[in-house]
Amino acid sequence: xxxxxGRPPGTGPTRIAVDLLGGDDAPAVVVDGALQAxxxxxxxxxxxxxxxxxxxxxxxxxxxxxxxxAVTTVxxxxxxxxxxxxxxxxxxxxxxxxxxxxxxxxxxxxSAGASGPTVAAAVVAVGRLRGVRRPALAAVLPSLAGPLxxxxxxxxxxxxxxxxxxxxxLGAAYARLVAGVRAPRIGLLSVGAEPxxxxxxxxxxxxxxxxxxxxxRTYVGPVxxxxxxxxxxxxVVVSDGFTGNALLKGVxxxxxxxxRRHPTDxxxxxxxxxxxxxxxxxxxxxxxxxxxxxGLGLAARLVREDVVARLAAAASGSVPVEPYEPVVxxxxxxxx
Amino acid sequence: xxxxxGRPPGTGPTRIAVDLLGGDDAPAVVVDGALQAxxxxxxxxxxxxxxxxxxxxxxxxxxxxxxxxAVTTVxxxxxxxxxxxxxxxxxxxxxxxxxxxxxxxxxxxxSAGASGPTVAAAVVAVGRLRGVRRPALAAVLPSLAGPLxxxxxxxxxxxxxxxxxxxxxLGAAYARLVAGVRAPRIGLLSVGAEPxxxxxxxxxxxxxxxxxxxxxRTYVGPVxxxxxxxxxxxxVVVSDGFTGNALLKGVxxxxxxxxRRHPTDxxxxxxxxxxxxxxxxxxxxxxxxxxxxxGLGLAARLVREDVVARLAAAASGSVPVEPYEPVVxxxxxxxx
Numbered sequence: 001x002x003x004x005x006g007r008p009p010g011t012g013p014t015r016i017a018v019d020l021l022g023g024d025d026a027p028a029v030v031v032d033g034a035l036q037a038x039x040x041x042x043x044x045x046x047x048x049x050x051x052x053x054x055x056x057x058x059x060x061x062x063x064x065x066x067x068x069x070a071v072t073t074v075x076x077x078x079x080x081x082x083x084x085x086x087x088x089x090x091x092x093x094x095x096x097x098x099x100x101x102x103x104x105x106x107x108x109x110x111s112a113g114a115s116g117p118t119v120a121a122a123v124v125a126v127g128r129l130r131g132v133r134r135p136a137l138a139a140v141l142p143s144l145a146g147p148l149x150x151x152x153x154x155x156x157x158x159x160x161x162x163x164x165x166x167x168x169x170l171g172a173a174y175a176r177l178v179a180g181v182r183a184p185r186i187g188l189l190s191v192g193a194e195p196x197x198x199x200x201x202x203x204x205x206x207x208x209x210x211x212x213x214x215x216x217r218t219y220v221g222p223v224x225x226x227x228x229x230x231x232x233x234x235x236v237v238v239s240d241g242f243t244g245n246a247l248l249k250g251v252x253x254x255x256x257x258x259x260r261r262h263p264t265d266x267x268x269x270x271x272x273x274x275x276x277x278x279x280x281x282x283x284x285x286x287x288x289x290x291x292x293x294x295g296l297g298l299a300a301r302l303v304r305e306d307v308v309a310r311l312a313a314a315a316s317g318s319v320p321v322e323p324y325e326p327v328v329x330x331x332x333x334x335x336x
Numbered sequence: 337x338x339x340x341x342g343r344p345p346g347t348g349p350t351r352i353a354v355d356l357l358g359g360d361d362a363p364a365v366v367v368d369g370a371l372q373a374x375x376x377x378x379x380x381x382x383x384x385x386x387x388x389x390x391x392x393x394x395x396x397x398x399x400x401x402x403x404x405x406a407v408t409t410v411x412x413x414x415x416x417x418x419x420x421x422x423x424x425x426x427x428x429x430x431x432x433x434x435x436x437x438x439x440x441x442x443x444x445x446x447s448a449g450a451s452g453p454t455v456a457a458a459v460v461a462v463g464r465l466r467g468v469r470r471p472a473l474a475a476v477l478p479s480l481a482g483p484l485x486x487x488x489x490x491x492x493x494x495x496x497x498x499x500x501x502x503x504x505x506l507g508a509a510y511a512r513l514v515a516g517v518r519a520p521r522i523g524l525l526s527v528g529a530e531p532x533x534x535x536x537x538x539x540x541x542x543x544x545x546x547x548x549x550x551x552x553r554t555y556v557g558p559v560x561x562x563x564x565x566x567x568x569x570x571x572v573v574v575s576d577g578f579t580g581n582a583l584l585k586g587v588x589x590x591x592x593x594x595x596r597r598h599p600t601d602x603x604x605x606x607x608x609x610x611x612x613x614x615x616x617x618x619x620x621x622x623x624x625x626x627x628x629x630x631g632l633g634l635a636a637r638l639v640r641e642d643v644v645a646r647l648a649a650a651a652s653g654s655v656p657v658e659p660y661e662p663v664v665x666x667x668x669x670x671x672x
Contacts, residue, residue, distance in 0.1 A: 224585050246525055257565055258595055
């Protein structure tokens with residue numbers, strides 16, 4: 001199995017396109033975060049994608065790491081309120097990032113821009129993994145009992161039962177590959193721990209996940225908001241993207257408010273887009289420079305450990321096969 | 337305006353029916369909480385509703401407060417996985433509690449049982465306030481910027497745009513009357529702060545809330561999960577009950593995990609059911625004895641300050657009118 005440019009994964013520099021125009025405080029904090037990531041990781045090469053002034057700002061500030069920076073200039077970013085289709089426009093920063101990923105000029109993409117356009121652009125540019133109808137954004141939370149994967153945290157506002165099962169498979173594989181979870185226990189986010197709880201979607205998904213579960217995939221049943229913090233019942237929690245997004249932001253803020261220290265030491269401050277045939281990492285719109293650097297670190301790690309190919313195998317429900325085959329087809333409906 | 341038995345509100349003892357059989361650790365913690373509440377408040381009289389052994393346990397432990405306890409024995413509680421219609425059965429503890437409220441034998445009901453049956457029973461027994469299609473459970477959170485009302489936290493798994501507007505009105509009135517919020521600023525929970533964010537429900541509700549807003553009712557637009565913790569943008573946050581429930585439980589758990597002290601000192605550890613024509617307070621299934629006592633304290637306060645009648649006025653969109661008229665009609669669909 002080889003990387004997108006023929007190199008075996010995990011060797012040589014890791015090349016990441018970074019969207020300088022994405023995020024509430026772009027480009028300043030993205031530039032800072034990009035340079036922090038380069039300082040921390042000598043094997044990182046960045047493709048800076050942004051407006052001419054943003055790119056120039058980054059190059060001026062780069063100092064000795066400038067040798068590891070390449071640039072692509074674009075007309076504009078994608079507004080937080082912009083249409084999802086904006087992401088597929090190569091004149092936007094996220095569109096250009098994903099074109100570079102598609103062309104094999106980079107190994108991964110990191111953006112703190114609006115997640116809807118990023119997801120839409122990723123699906124159009126690199127396609128979905130076989131067996132996945134809707135990619136999901138996965139976050140790792142520092143629960144009391146250890147790392148916990150929560151997905152979807154914002155790629156899909158509405159999902160179907162089958163999507164939640166796909167996401168359970170992706171989330172369990174991601175927990176094993178990235179979060180250091182040896183035995184993923186999957187829970188379905190709901191309003192009570194009993195099978196009858198929740199809405200029609202949750203009752204259907206509970207039943208489907210019980211059928212899907214097996215010796216290698218433990219389904220523990222419905223879990224509640226506090227279980228994402230405690231982590232005892234499940235270490236992979238599957239949710240629609242609306243609820244997952246609200247829960248993630250609320251829990252992160254509560255940790256941040258209560259802690260003197262950084263709330264998620266050692267846990268990536270960014271979400272990985274699971275289910276597309278390429279490495280795409282999404283940071284918060286309100287990401288700080290260390291958050292951006294954390295997102296870049298996560299992207300580099302996903303590339304080096306060849307996570308997408310291994311997820312492809314997990315998503316198709318089989319033992320690892322190689323190479324993975326992207327399924328490039330437009331989404332029937334694009335998540336906002 | 338008079339209490340349900342002809343007394344003016346706020347005078348004489350406050351009589352609350354407590355569901356001894358509701359909650360994960362019932363009856364033990366409910367008994368403890370009930371007695372703690374009586375110790376703390378000499379004007380409290382409790383109607384203990386439970387099985388013979390549960391009632392006897394409470395009476396044995398009561399000591400000098402036994403004179404302020406009355407009892408109703410019932411066959412059974414409502415299981416957490418039980419059907420919502422169970423709540424309307426007077427042979428269940430919650431059903432008997434609400435029958436007592438309907439008959440004017442108590443001023444309020446407190447239960448830590450499954451909220452679905454409680455809501456259904458409340459609607460059937462005492463009816464809804466005029467102008468409210470679906471009652472909502474409201475919680476008060478201790479945000480950084482002060483008390484914040486989050487609703488719905490579990491009464492309705494699915495809502496319509498009009499419900500979210502009703503809940504905005506109820507939540508704003510509740511924030512003023514109970515949470516000490518002088519100028520309620522209402523936010524709509526979504527996945528981003530821009531009007532186009534979220535799903536179809538949220539886009540429709542954003543538009544409807546903008547039309548509904550006026551000088552006395554400030555709508556700030558969509559807010560995010562972290563805004564429930566920070567409280568700067570809004571101090572009333574409106575959500576569907578599924579997402580609100582997950583968010584509340586996650587934030588509360590994060591506070592509890594990070595804090596040495598009790599996470600919500602000074603904030604009621606129970607949700608008020610807004611929109612029914614009677615005082616009903618719902619505690620967590622996992623409530624501790626102090627949580628139950630806090631729920632009883634909240635119920636007593638709601639009764640003494642005549643909150644239901646004042647909410648009725650707010651919900652109908654008019655200046656206070658009296659008396660309020662319950663609209664007793666079955667719900668078209670009962671929330672689980």
